[in-house]
Amino acid sequence: MTNEDASSQRQACGLSTDARFESLLAEVCETLKELREEGVEGFRCRPESLAAVKAWGRLPVASQERLEDIRADIGACTRCGLSAGRRHIVFGEGNPHAELVFVGEGPGSDEDRSGRPFVGPAGQLLTRIIGAMGLSRERVYICNIVKCRPPGNRNPRPDEIETCLPFLHRQLRAIAPRFVCALGKVAAQTLLETERPISRLRGRLHRVGDWQVMPTFHPAYLLRSPERKRDVWQDMQLLMRGLKPRD
Numbered sequence: 001m002t003n004e005d006a007s008s009q010r011q012a013c014g015l016s017t018d019a020r021f022e023s024l025l026a027e028v029c030e031t032l033k034e035l036r037e038e039g040v041e042g043f044r045c046r047p048e049s050l051a052a053v054k055a056w057g058r059l060p061v062a063s064q065e066r067l068e069d070i071r072a073d074i075g076a077c078t079r080c081g082l083s084a085g086r087r088h089i090v091f092g093e094g095n096p097h098a099e100l101v102f103v104g105e106g107p108g109s110d111e112d113r114s115g116r117p118f119v120g121p122a123g124q125l126l127t128r129i130i131g132a133m134g135l136s137r138e139r140v141y142i143c144n145i146v147k148c149r150p151p152g153n154r155n156p157r158p159d160e161i162e163t164c165l166p167f168l169h170r171q172l173r174a175i176a177p178r179f180v181c182a183l184g185k186v187a188a189q190t191l192l193e194t195e196r197p198i199s200r201l202r203g204r205l206h207r208v209g210d211w212q213v214m215p216t217f218h219p220a221y222l223l224r225s226p227e228r229k230r231d232v233w234q235d236m237q238l239l240m241r242g243l244k245p246r247d
């Protein structure tokens, strides 16, 4: 069956893929429960299994690729001009199974020197924000749109972003988080594929493929405009609500 056939069939049913999938899952769960009640042997329908079935299609599925493989593939990258001025590639760090990934725009001088993301003044503020959320740097994952420092901390250029972005997408598929927090204009506009200003994007979750993206102000911007901290905290509270375990 072609995609077009599938799509017209779905339309004929009057249900979206999601709704059809949900109703199929509900049927499977019901059938399994009935079989259990009838005493049918051979099905192990423990509550955990039923909960896992219920979660199908709602949770992102991780790719088979590991973060180490992606890092190895980047190698001693010279795919774009940023490689000329960098000291270290800043790949990212944290929990390879994180439910929440923070994405900045690119390494600054402290990050370039150490090879670790968000360790300078803006990074220290990010670390405090993560702590205030009841999380830690080890429980989340932190990385950037481009892995090498743009000279003089200028914004990465579109061609540099285009070259590096496939690696971020592979990282996100390997981690399979539920939420991605896009820090600042460059990360938010890149991940949401829009040119709308960050002030118009923040404040709500945006569904992008398998993950929900929360754009918020960059911690470096908060250092210059502390009156925006309240907005960021609102955004983080929305994320925290989403991260609570679901039924």
Ligand code: URA
Pocket (backbone or CB within 6 Å): 104, 105, 106, 107, 108, 111, 116, 117, 118, 119, 120, 122, 123, 143, 144, 220
């Ligand atoms: N700013 C970023 O966007 N990323 C870092 O890693 C550090 C500062």
Ligand code: URA
Pocket (backbone or CB within 6 Å): 183, 184, 185, 186, 198, 216, 217, 218, 219, 221
């Ligand atoms: N400009 C940015 O690049 N990021 C912000 O968070 C705010 C203004």
